[in-house]
Amino acid sequence: MRAARVKTRSAPVRTCIGCRKQELAADLLRVVAQETAVVPDPQRRLPGRGAWLHPLSSCLAVAIKRRAFGRALRVSGHLDISALEHYVENRHEHS
Known part of the structure; x- marks a missing residue:
């Protein structure tokens, strides 16, 4: 049991704020609030508190x-999520 627990710690796990499923952070999109807007942070470099979301329109809709x-x-x-909506829509088209 302990070996399994150590193995899961090697990669960060986060929870999608839409569907509430836990996934590896690498599979989720980090988003941050900048003033009154929620913006995507695909490089995970923007300052501030982050939240995690599957980059899917279904998870975005549930989170909203x-x-x-x-x-x-x-x-x-009120938070403006238009930049995030645009990012998810464009990412979905190119997938």
């Missing part, structure tokens, strides 16, 4: 419905 961005990023008020 659940109002998960404000909670996960600890930001109150």
